[in-house]
Amino acid sequence: GIGAAPGALILEPVARNTAPAIALAALEVLRHDPAGLMLVMPSDHHIARPEVLQAAVATALPLAEAGWLVTFGITPDHPATGYGYIEIGDKLADGVNKVAKFVEKPDVATATRWLAEGRHAWNGGIFLMRADVLLEELAQHAPAMRDACQRAFAAARRDGTTITPDAAIFAGCPADSIDYAVFERAERVAVVPVAMGWSDIGSWDALRDLGPADGDGERDDLIVGTLVPRTAGHPVPLDAVVDPRRDDEEVVG
Numbered sequence: 001g002i003g004a005a006p007g008a009l010i011l012e013p014v015a016r017n018t019a020p021a022i023a024l025a026a027l028e029v030l031r032h033d034p035a036g037l038m039l040v041m042p043s044d045h046h047i048a049r050p051e052v053l054q055a056a057v058a059t060a061l062p063l064a065e066a067g068w069l070v071t072f073g074i075t076p077d078h079p080a081t082g083y084g085y086i087e088i089g090d091k092l093a094d095g096v097n098k099v100a101k102f103v104e105k106p107d108v109a110t111a112t113r114w115l116a117e118g119r120h121a122w123n124g125g126i127f128l129m130r131a132d133v134l135l136e137e138l139a140q141h142a143p144a145m146r147d148a149c150q151r152a153f154a155a156a157r158r159d160g161t162t163i164t165p166d167a168a169i170f171a172g173c174p175a176d177s178i179d180y181a182v183f184e185r186a187e188r189v190a191v192v193p194v195a196m197g198w199s200d201i202g203s204w205d206a207l208r209d210l211g212p213a214d215g216d217g218e219r220d221d222l223i224v225g226t227l228v229p230r231t232a233g234h235p236v237p238l239d240a241v242v243d244p245r246r247d248d249e250e251v252v253g
Contacts, residue, residue: 006161007032013167018125019181020173023138023149024165026131037064038134040127040178048197053126056194059095060128068092068190069137069183070128071099073121075195079111082202084123084179086191099189102179121193124200127178134182141185148173 008028012021022040029036039057047053053072060070073086082105089100102123106114114120138146148169155166183189199209 008161008163010163010165012170013165014171016170016173016175018178019138019142019176020145020149020170022127022178023135023146024153024163026134027149027153028163029131030135034132035065036131037061038127038129038131040125040129042125042200044201045124046197046199046201050196052194052196056095056192056196057128059093060190060192063092063096063190064128064130067130067133068188069133069186070096070190070192071183072124072126072128073191073193074124074198075193076111076115076120076122077195079108079115080122081105081108081111083200085111085114085120086123088119088121088191088193092190096190096192099183099191102184121191122198123179124198125179127183137182137186142174142176142181145174145176145181 010021010024010028012024022038025040026038029038056072060072064070071086073088074083084105085103087100087103089098091097103120135146138149149165152165152170152173153163155169157164157166
């Protein structure tokens with residue numbers, strides 16, 4: 001664990017993508033602090049150097065407190081075609097730039113050019129912002145979403161720190177990502193470029209790259225080992241031999 005007890009655990013009754021989920025969290029933050037900040041991070045990404053992320057968050061804090069929506073752009077180390085990118089614009093402060101625009105996944109030639117130019121970062125889906133500012137942006141750009149989230153949250157069932165929004169109301173909420181619903185439409189969006197050893201572990205190749213290298217810096221194509229998912233705190237061993245070069249590979253226990 002991370003040594004911190006959750007203030008609230010919000011259970012989505014149905015999946016509606018990231019924007020409604022983050023809106024629900026913002027509504028809970030505002031119950032406790034009208035100027036509260038939110039650091040939004042995917043739970044399944046790998047960050048090799050968390051101290052670098054912590055420093056980037058500290059850099060972003062003044063602009064976030066001033067009402068900017070801040071994203072953290074991953075400094076690319078190869079011409080990846082599987083990620084969306086952020087074009088880095090004018091400098092706002094030391095280590096912080098305005099977002100020029102968000103761009104979709106490029107082809108290899110475009111990604112190679114961007115890597116050489118040094119003005120693009122990967123969109124890793126990590127954000128810092130004030131909860132009230134996020135909800136104001138939703139009211140402007142996705143009012144039906146904000147309305148549905150507010151009504152579902154107001155009618156939520158609470159059990160200790162667990163919050164379950166009203167299922168029927170939330171089911172009627174428009175589904176969209178936070179990128180499309182807010183960040184690509186808002187005016188005051190900043191980016192903090194950061195090189196923190198990030199991976200979304202989105203492929204077998206990415207998983208292999210996180211493994212140990214031999215004396216020559218090479219990694220085996222075959223991943224041989226034990227995956228240990230946990231159930232109720234107890235490890236469940238799963239012996240696996242995986243060839244990441246095969247798209248149809250199955251893991252067999």
